[in-house]
Amino acid sequence: MAHAVTLEALRVLEAIEQFGSFAAAADALYKVPSALTYTMKKLEEDLGVSLFDRSRQRAVLTPAGRLVLDKGRTILDAAARLEDSVKQLESGWEPKLRIARDTALPELPLLTVVGAFLAQNRPVQISLSEEAIAGAWDALQDDRVDLVVGASGDLPKGRFHTRPIGELEFVFTVAPTHPLALTEGPITAAQLREHPSIVVADSTKILPQRDSGLFESRQVLRVDNMMSKVQALCLGLGVGYLPRHFVDHEVMSGRLVIRECELPRQNHMSYIAWRKDDPGRGLSWFIEALAAQDWQLLKVE
Amino acid sequence: MAHAVTLEALRVLEAIEQFGSFAAAADALYKVPSALTYTMKKLEEDLGVSLFDRSRQRAVLTPAGRLVLDKGRTILDAAARLEDSVKQLESGWEPKLRIARDTALPELPLLTVVGAFLAQNRPVQISLSEEAIAGAWDALQDDRVDLVVGASGDLPKGRFHTRPIGELEFVFTVAPTHPLALTEGPITAAQLREHPSIVVADSTKILPQRDSGLFESRQVLRVDNMMSKVQALCLGLGVGYLPRHFVDHEVMSGRLVIRECELPRQNHMSYIAWRKDDPGRGLSWFIEALAAQDWQLLKVE
DNA sequence: GTAGTATTTCAAAAATATTGAAGGCCAATG
DNA sequence: CATTGGCCTTCAATATTTTTGAAATACTAC
Structure with a gap:
């Protein structure tokens, strides 16, 4: 067969790992166990590798299975995001908006802005996370978040937009x-x-x-x-x-x-940063709102 | 329907764009045009968007279609790489190895090493590309290449392994x-x-x-x-x-x-760099061979 | 050993995809 | 402006793939 993998098969694989057994996964997927057997068997045949060690009752992933699962997850993620961006294209509102805050920034101002957004009752699902140091850039880079608050200036501006929000002292x-x-x-x-x-x-x-x-x-x-x-x-x-x-x-x-300390620590500028894709209406709103917010930092200009 | 997109549908979409028409794509895929119509129609329905503007004879992508195609391509790429890494797991040899050379480095030493590798007749497909400045890191980051020769030291070592090969003067x-x-x-x-x-x-x-x-x-x-x-x-x-x-x-x-010039340009250290995945046998071989190669640079200690 | 759970196998049934013929539409051509 | 040929869709028939449920097998824990 020309192309082995199928999103469906990856989903089944993920469910099996997540729920711990064919039977439990079948329940979760509203299918019958033998259907999963079939799907996995097919994937294994097409890939030419066995994904499960079936020597004992409970099927357990082989290294190959683990590999396919790991890489498969990112594919499934990407597919889910594709569907999201199609939805965004229609309404302008992105279905999900993932915001990371650098741990050096206060949480309250962000929550205030988020509160104001939620009050508007937009069809946008917000998720918040916390990142440390370069973690924020990585998350942006890897498309694990859409917007970073408090990124520090010393990294890859190339493919991101940034806007200063104040200086950390x-x-x-x-x-x-x-x-x-x-x-x-x-x-x-x-x-x-x-x-x-x-x-x-x-x-x-x-x-x-x-x-x-x-x-x-x-x-x-x-x-x-x-x-x-x-x-x-x-x-x-x-x-x-x-x-x-x-x-x-x-x-x-x-x-x-x-x-006071002899080895002073430099202040550094804090930014909000986002990817250079075209932003949804939610992201645009947040950029403006966050830039206008008082972050309890030294004022920028 | 729970999940709209299918790798198959993305492949069809890609083929249609690549060959310019349903008919041509159908030929290329050894199918009949109506099969493609069916697949695309299904994708459009599931996604709730129309992917083609059919107002004239020749179907042309809508913005939504373009979006799905663009994001879809990276998904297809990822899926193909998944299959490759499964193959790598079996033999230890990665089916493809993509090497980028920074444009500041001479091409000959690399080609020499590649020649030696090809002579071994391994089941590894080598592709070479050239990158400028940070482009090499980006390519590594984005998984567009597996090995970079001549990356300069001033960037994100975090998730890559590096090895110095000499100093550029x-x-x-x-x-x-x-x-x-x-x-x-x-x-x-x-x-x-x-x-x-x-x-x-x-x-x-x-x-x-x-x-x-x-x-x-x-x-x-x-x-x-x-x-x-x-x-x-x-x-x-x-x-x-x-x-x-x-x-x-x-x-x-x-x-x-x-x-001589009043504004001198600093020498900088050149590295080979690769991702922190587990390397295939081909990559390992290249790392050793490239590190041992004379790059006509100032020697590294 | 027995009860309980897990997975696979298999044939039948259901769902989905493919085909080819027919039809409509457009654009180029004479 | 009628004709021709290319392109896409529709539709019903056909082929393929997936799902199902029942039966068989195997392991685990008691």
């Missing part, structure tokens, strides 16, 4: 109980090396960590979002820079103190 | 007939502004050209590969930096001369 904080809270004067690089630091790690690139020489010998605790970092700092697990807007409340309540 | 060249060929001493920034420069542009990002202040007022001729740049330089259309290995031959034959 970082302040160095420690818990009041932390040894460094009691020292005099600005904290030196030498002092820093004595204490663990808390950093928000980019979830996509955990492995190749080329730490800058300065911090080489330092203990580093990696967390995957800013709220965890705030918690860790408050508990005195380590020290680190936080966006200004995260700090105020904690300083008020005495859970953190601000110190 | 740039020299400033002009045609002997060019006014700047006759001046004394190093060429100054002021002199540079007087003459057009030839640059190799990144094909993916042609639009947002934020030229560095220094060259602001300068005429710039953009070409899309290094050989064109060499030609343009030889013809005296402008001035510019070239990788050393391109220059030697032209200097010998008197078509170019090397000058």
Whole structure:
């Protein structure tokens, strides 16, 4: 047969894996188990590989099956998005709009805007997610989200549109109980090396960590979002820079103190960014609304 | 119907566009025209959009049709790659291996290695392409190629493996007939502004050209590969930096001369790079062979 | 061992796709 | 402006593919 794979077969495969058995998947798909047997058998024949290990009762994926499933999922996703963009073409409203917020930005302003959008009762399904550092760009790149809030300026503008929303200001904080809270004067690089630091790690690139020489010998605790970092700092697990807007409340309540540090952290510009496809009416609305929103950052111009 | 699109339907759509008519596509697919009518009609119904404008004799794509075709193509590509990777899983040899060479690198060493590979008669189909600047990373990113030769170091290492192959050295060249060929001493920034420069542009990002202040007022001729740049330089259309290995031959034959320039161009490290999937035997072979090859660059340690 | 669950096999039934003939429509041509 | 030929659709008949349900087989857990 010329072309083996079929979206239908991929869907069946996915359902089997998701529900754990032919029988359960058949239920979920409103079919009879033997129909799934048939579909999978056909896929296996056409592909010339066996997808399931049937040596025991419960069929379990072979490596080939896993491969087909993994790659198949992205195909199914793409197919679903195709259908969505056709719908968008008709009404102008995209059926789904996926928004990611960088973890360094406050959640409230975004939720406010989302609230205003929801109140309009548009036929658009909003989903929100949180990303750390370059994760946001990756998500945009991979078409896992449509709009990013808080992307930082240092990456691939090539195929995205961006719009600045303000400048992030970082302040160095420690818990009041932390040894460094009691020292005099600005904290030196030498002092820093004595204490663990808390950093928000980019979830996509955990492995190749080329730490800058300065911090080489330092203990580093990696967390995957800013709220965890705030918690860790408050508990005195380590020290680190936080966006200004995260700090105020904690300083008020005495859970953190601000110190000056010899190694300053540059402010950086925050952007909203979206792909250069043609935007649906929902995306356009959000771009305007988000750009007009007060993000509690240093004002852009 | 729950799910409208079908790979089969997308293939038919693609064939119709490719061959220009239902009739021609039917021939190509060894079917009868009415079969295509049926398939397309079904797709249109399920999608709830009309894909063709049938007001005149020859059916022509509507905007929706164009959309479905465009997005559909990438889905078909992905499906084809899925089948390929299944084949790879069996033999270890990937059925296709797509290699891109950055235009700044010489072609000969690559061809030598490819020759050696072809001589082994493996079941791997090699295709070569040429990319400029960041184009290579994009191609890797988008899964349009599997291996890049000559990627420069300044981009997203996150999800790729890399291996240095040498350092590119740039020299400033002009045609002997060019006014700047006759001046004394190093060429100054002021002199540079007087003459057009030839640059190799990144094909993916042609639009947002934020030229560095220094060259602001300068005429710039953009070409899309290094050989064109060499030609343009030889013809005296402008001035510019070239990788050393391109220059030697032209200097010998008197078509170019090397000058010193006040604005030096940094050397940069060249890499081979590939995606972090698990590599087939072909890719692995190429990685080793290419790393061992003499690229006529400054040696990497 | 037995009950319960899971998968496959098989033949029959249902659904879907393909075919070829007929018909309409357009555009080019004389 | 009538004719010819190409192109697409419609429709009923036919062929193919998919689904079904019942029976058979096998594994697991009790």
